[in-house]
Amino acid sequence: MVKKIAEKGYIFLMLGLLYAPILMIIIYSFSNTNNFTFPEGFTFEAYVSLFTNAPKKLWDSLYNTIIIAVISSVLAALIGSISAVGIFYLKPRTRRLVENVNQLPIINSEIVMAVSFMLFFATLGFPQDRIWGFVRLILGHVTFCTPYVILSVMPRLMQMDPNIYEAALDLGCNPTKALFKVIIPYILPGVISGFAMAFTISLDDFIITQLTKGASTGIDTLSTYLYSSLRNASGLKPFWMPVFTIIILVVVTVVMFMNFRKAGKVHMKKGGK
Amino acid sequence: MKIKELPKTIYGKIKGFRLTRKVFSYPYILFLMFFVITPLVIVLVNAFLSDGQFTLNNFKDLATDGSSLKVLGTSIMVGIVTTLICLLLGYPVAYILSKWSSGSIIVILFILPMWVNFLIRTYALQTIFENVGITLGMGTVIFGMVYNFIPFMIMPLHTTISSIDKCYAEAAQDLGASPVTTFIKTTLPLSLPGIISGVTMVFIPTISAFAISQLLSNNSIILFGDSINLKFENKLYGVGSVMSLIMLALVLISNLFMNKINKGEAAKNLW
Structure with missing residues (x-):
């Protein structure tokens, strides 16, 4: 007791x-x-000042954060789901190799990834302007988000009965059509949870964004703007506290919803048996 | 006749390329080579470049630079202490939750704070320390690291411990072992894969952490991750690349080790 x-x-x-x-x-x-x-x-x-006289920079950085997260996670979901199908049907040895390389962005330290992107874009001579800043960030975010989509689609592919695809071919589908009519609908739940994960990771990212955005592209996301405000000797303005509160509430609601929906499903499955 | 057949053979060649399902992976394989492998190769090349020449000077510079070695030493020390505290605090959590029927839901509550951006959580800690009047220094840095990374310890431990068959512990008890002996002789050894994943998943992020030690020590303590960033900020690309390679090697070695022991389960448990 x-x-x-x-x-x-x-x-x-x-x-x-x-x-x-x-x-x-x-x-x-x-x-x-x-x-x-x-x-x-x-x-x-503080809430009043957030909505009346917060610096324009705050709203710009919020806008950038969302734009980058939406574009990168949609791209990651598209590339990830189609590639997962391809990788699943590679020869076992090639498949293992590709899967290991795909794991690299996940297991690697963020700082090393960030530094490698920075050197990569510097070596290729990416211009330091706004548009190219967005291109850098989106390429970077797609690179570290897509592996998560692939990891969440793979289990669905493993559960799939290979005969469904064969049946589609026998009934006159060409491979592309069979992919879109049979395989993609089947893996859709995996794609959606992969997309949600990619979106959250992209929103939350700080280190890779900070080093990849380029020194003088002038782009800030919420996290990089927060970091530069934190380093400012005068300290944070009070409007940041409501910003944090809103972020916390949104994140907690979304993650709880995703997790408990998953837990609920598992529960239902167990009950069904 | 021959001219007429020519289009047919070309058509045949194209047809020989069959659009099988594996073809859908080819664009992504190119993408990986371009955006994952190439950047790392550029880091590797930069580690051997100094003033546009191939040298080993960067390695020599790092090995003879006292302050960098001190940073490395401090990072490893902070990493070890943080990992130990996380293990000591996290193991009981995972162990207790594995006995509760609601454990798998409560473990979500332990992971949830991880989704709130670490800059916000670190700022909150910093403010609490300042309000209570604790001077920022090594103690606060380690507290911050434990606070940030303990979910990484609890997750794999909880998965491993709750998958251990209860029969082992029951058998040990039936044969007369005390609760402590039962724990030491059955549960603890069987949870070793979880301990190893947890240790790796805390140690590596701690030494490569960026910004946490800066914020929680008023810039007085610099760890390996911050130091890599500083090297690049000061345009010391060569030495920075060598340090990145050391970090990468640590990551790869620990993952190889972890995969050997639990055959790739850990990466899945993360999500």
Whole structure:
């Protein structure tokens, strides 16, 4: 009995430690400061200033973050799903080789990936302007997002009955048509969860974006703008606290939804048996 | 006659290229070679280049540069301490959750904070330390690392421990082993693959972490990841590339080791 209470206490203590800093941000976003004090008492001032006189740079960086995440995750989902099918049907040895290279962006340290992209774009002489800045970032993000799509599509392919594809061919489909009519619909759940993962990872990325964006392209995403504000000696402006709060709430809702939907499905499957 | 047959043979040749399913992987293989392999090769080449000449000077520079070696030493020390604390704090969490029926849902709660951008979480920690009056330094850096990376320890441990067959522990107890002996002789050895994945998944990100140690030590402690970035900021491409290669080698060695032990399960567990 005592042991059970101790165990519960330990889990709650650890969860408490893990969530305390995040909760502090949410609570003190109503204090109109950049730290954890309430000099003016409870106030919505910071939220008001976020929507009335936050710098244009904040909205620009939010816009860039979303544009880059949408384009890269859509590209990653398209490239990833078609390539996963191809990789699945390679000869075993080639397949293992390609899968290992595909793992590289996932296992590699972000800083090494970032540095390698930076040198790559510098060597190729990518121009330092806005448009090419976007191209760099999207290429970089597609490179580290696509492997996740492939990893989430592969299990679906392994579950698929190979006879369905053969049946489509026997009934007169050419391979391309069979791919789009049979295989793609079957792997769609894997593609969607891969897309969601790619989108979240791209939104969240800081290190690769920071080093790949190019020194003078003038592009900032939310995370790189936050980093340069953090390094600024004057400290963060109070409007950042509501920004953090909104990000935290959005992320938590989306991830909870994705995870519990998955957990619910597994549960239903078990119940069905 | 011959001229008439010519189009046919060309057509035959094109037809010989069959659009099988594996062909769909060819564009991506090119993509990987161009955007994953080539950048790493450029890093490799840069490690051997100095003033446009092929030399080993960059390696020599790094090996004789006291401050870089100190950074490497500090990083390994911080990495080891962080990993040990994560293991000591994370193992009980994974062990307790594996006994609960709701464990697999609660483990999601432990992973959830990871999705909040690490800059935000690090800023929150920094502010708490400042409010409480703790001076930023080695202690706060290690706290921040543990805070950031402990989910990477709990995840693989939870997966491994909850897949251990309960019969082993029961058998040990039936044969008269005390709870402690049972744990040491059955659960602990059987969870070794999880421990190894967890240790790798905490140690590598810790030493290559970027910005965390800067923010939590007022720029007084620089770790390997930050140091690579600084080298490139100061245009020391050669030495920076050598350091990146060292990091890459560490990643590859630890992954090879991890794959040998649990046959690629760890990467899947991540998601």
